[in-house]
Amino acid sequence: MTTQNITKIALVGFGTVGSSVAKLLHTLNLPNLRLTHIYNRGIAGKRGSAEAAFVPADAIWTEDIEDLLTSDADVIVELMGGLDPAGPWIERALASGKSVVTANKQLIAYQGPALLAKAAATNVHLLHGAAVAGGVPVIPGITQGLGGDQITRISGILNGTCNFILSKMEAGARYSEVLAEAQSLGYAESDPTADVGGFDARAKLCILARIGMHVELDPEQVATQTIALVDAVDFAYAKELGCTIRQVSRVQLSSTSPDSMYARVAPMLVPRESPIAWSHGTQNMVVTTGRFGGDVVFSGHGAGGEATAVAVLSDLLAVSQNSRPVAFPVTPRPVTGDSVAPHYLRFIVDDKPGIVSAIAGALSKVGANIDSIIQRPGYPKNRLAFVVTTEPCLTSTIAEAVESMGKMDCMLEPPLSLQILVIDDKDEPTA
Ligand SMILES: NC(=O)C1=CN([C@@H]2O[C@H](COP(=O)(O)OP(=O)(O)OC[C@H]3O[C@@H](n4cnc5c(N)ncnc54)[C@H](OP(=O)(O)O)[C@@H]3O)[C@@H](O)[C@H]2O)C=CC1
Ligand SMILES: N[C@@H](CC=O)C(=O)O
Numbered sequence: 001m002t003t004q005n006i007t008k009i010a011l012v013g014f015g016t017v018g019s020s021v022a023k024l025l026h027t028l029n030l031p032n033l034r035l036t037h038i039y040n041r042g043i044a045g046k047r048g049s050a051e052a053a054f055v056p057a058d059a060i061w062t063e064d065i066e067d068l069l070t071s072d073a074d075v076i077v078e079l080m081g082g083l084d085p086a087g088p089w090i091e092r093a094l095a096s097g098k099s100v101v102t103a104n105k106q107l108i109a110y111q112g113p114a115l116l117a118k119a120a121a122t123n124v125h126l127l128h129g130a131a132v133a134g135g136v137p138v139i140p141g142i143t144q145g146l147g148g149d150q151i152t153r154i155s156g157i158l159n160g161t162c163n164f165i166l167s168k169m170e171a172g173a174r175y176s177e178v179l180a181e182a183q184s185l186g187y188a189e190s191d192p193t194a195d196v197g198g199f200d201a202r203a204k205l206c207i208l209a210r211i212g213m214h215v216e217l218d219p220e221q222v223a224t225q226t227i228a229l230v231d232a233v234d235f236a237y238a239k240e241l242g243c244t245i246r247q248v249s250r251v252q253l254s255s256t257s258p259d260s261m262y263a264r265v266a267p268m269l270v271p272r273e274s275p276i277a278w279s280h281g282t283q284n285m286v287v288t289t290g291r292f293g294g295d296v297v298f299s300g301h302g303a304g305g306e307a308t309a310v311a312v313l314s315d316l317l318a319v320s321q322n323s324r325p326v327a328f329p330v331t332p333r334p335v336t337g338d339s340v341a342p343h344y345l346r347f348i349v350d351d352k353p354g355i356v357s358a359i360a361g362a363l364s365k366v367g368a369n370i371d372s373i374i375q376r377p378g379y380p381k382n383r384l385a386f387v388v389t390t391e392p393c394l395t396s397t398i399a400e401a402v403e404s405m406g407k408m409d410c411m412l413e414p415p416l417s418l419q420i421l422v423i424d425d426k427d428e429p430t431a
Helices: 016-028 043-047 050-054 086-095 105-121 138-145 160-170 175-184 199-213 232-240 305-320 355-365 395-406
Strands: 007-012 033-039 060-062 075-078 099-102 151-157 243-253 261-271 283-290 294-301 343-349 370-374 384-390 416-419
Touching (some): 016 033, 016 050, 099 305, 160 175, 160 283, 232 343, 232 384, 261 416
Antiparallel strands (some): 151 283, 343 416
């Protein structure tokens, strides 16, 4: 690092997380870390914002990235998001001998190994502790703390926005209102489809699979299901089944496809006694299952400027102290979203005789067995909501039946199919 062991920091992106990093640097006043540059488009507006009060008076504000890339800054802190231009700028920073700290989960999921190789080539750091679970130290916890185990499964809640939405819907809030609230509080991605569609969590899941299970997954191949189709009625029925609904992310060895990994990000019915059901608001929860050490749980705020800035500052301290994370070789692995699980099927129909027997027929045609049929009183006959749960069955098999049921005349909406999470299911391979 530079004179007197001061690490000079150049910030790329002065939004929710970037401005919180400036605030924490100012508030903690760590002697070895100094904020020297800030890059953002429309820099005048950023410089005039209330958050600018936390930036040292001698820091350079610019909307020309060259001012940072050609500066004497030691570390580029990328908090802009997206693959481009963030990716090429990080490559240039690494090639020129600057370390990089980033919270950019998409970039790390898609290009992590190539960027880490570039960092190794110039002997600099590339740390991304804030890219998964915001302020929860799950990345250093897994790499430094669990490298000595063989992790067979990683599951949990990886998106604070979805957890905020679903836990508030559980308490009676409306989807569109809580999504807007999550956006205004700075939890959501700039395009919130990344959150609700599962793309943010799948990037995080791929990163966790890489660092914890040493497998490289193609994020595009990871099955995702949106939470946008979950309705108030589903929480009512989930409650009757002793469950709530959460966006669950899960990766483990596949029990249906040898040599493949099972990975899925989807809203699921979660039994109330599962710790995953207890997570509220922006809380993230990651449960790792180790062959030798058993389950380890990480939990805390997975979104929000200040929580995420904690992870960024922790990475900056690691860089300034030249602390290197444990690294393992990774192997590319195919991925499937198919697994055996009980399923929850919710129908909204224009009621008439024969609907239940037609649904039973469609399920029996694919070999799926009904576990229960539930119809709460009070729904109008011309828009009747009822639920069928199945015994454990392949998700692809249920999807085949659901496709045929969706074509039935009485269906007012495509049926909603959700996996039901089974606690301690014995279907999982252990090696
Ligand atoms: N918010 C959170 O809770 C968390 C976020 N992250 C990650 O941190 C990163 C930053 O997130 P967050 O702070 O929430 O996002 P914001 O949208 O609040 O901030 C991004 C900043 O970068 C600027 N910016 C974006 N694109 C460009 C561009 N092409 N050129 C110049 N400036 C640009 C934006 O400017 P403008 O204001 O003009 O749009 C904004 O100031 C993302 O990778 C995100 O995924 C990770 C963990 C948690
Ligand atoms: N939008 C993300 C922010 C943190 O990664 C989330 O809601 O989890």
